[in-house]
Amino acid sequence: MSGFRAALARATARSRAELQAAGRRRGQPSDLGRRLSHSGAAPARPSFGIAFDIDGVILRGRSPIGGSPQAIRRLYSEDGTLKIPFLFLTNGGGVPEHKRALELSELLGVNISPAQVVHGHSPYRELVNRFENDLIIAVGKGEPATVMIDYGFRKVLSIDEYSSYFKDIDPLAPFKKWIVQQADNKNMKSEKVHPSYDVFEERVKGVFVLSDPVDWGRDLQVLCDILSTGGLPGSGRGDQPPLYFASDDLEYQAAFPSERLGMGAFRIALESIFNQVNDHQLKYISYGKPNPFVFKNAANILEKLAICMHPSSLPTKKVEGHQFSTIYMIGDNPKVDINGALKAGPPWSPVLTRTGVFRGKDNDPQYPADLVVDTVEDAINCILEKECIQ
């Protein structure tokens, strides 16, 4: 069994029970194994794949938009088998991929495999060996520490938990009426606070921002402390531990009518403040679209998915070493989705919708897409017609 297949099988087994329960609730078949491999006469492996952005294309908040459930269903055969290889390529995250797959399955009415969900922070998996036994801090909404533990990191604290152990680290905490847990931990200063390590002695060796930070004021303060002191707030100056961002989106489309500030905006705030209070520049690495690495990784996943769907058939076309002649990137953000697909080059072909950040009448002048449509349903109709799929 190949590494990808083994990973797919593991991920599938893990969420199979949950997905089957979701399928039963919807009265639909939920056999992922059957969904990923055709029975009967084996059709040719599709010559194209699709990557969907989520926010502003598939969902706004938690509500499906642009006919997304109908559009996604067209990528499955009537028996529930996956017909066209596709995945979700989002800069969002904060929850494990298997959990997001379940949520998308329920919202869209099809069975999505965890292997079809690529978050901004999914590449953090590749860093496990480097930080395996180091204390690291996970930042962002959702369950950032759970995600990192899922990836294999061993000593992980969320910034919520970490901050709560340092009395007075956030002088504004008493004014934040919504914080309850912090009050519970406020007298733990001199105690060994964690079964396996002591946050007052052990330096933080890495900081990972997985999703949009919730308490910007506190997080800016605590991250400046960690990053300026070599990983031990309250101590003297020290070398900056490595800092990673899952994406660098300045803005994104959420439930509110106009765009909201994203992780890129938080990065600018942190960098600006850090550079003012230190005599050296903040160092960091950002993943996520439009980084071409993300598109290369997504293309590899799509190709493996296509092989799993059709193990015995060869691709109908092979262009310049690629399994696909085209991979469509359907997104709403020219700077992120369209720019990324353009930078990645063939076989990527960007498709821009008007359901999110972009609302223009014509194409985006700076990052022109190959196709501009109103909704994701229009995008799928155009793509399937072009690819001669019923």
Ligand SMILES: [Mg+2]
């Ligand atoms: Mg978007």
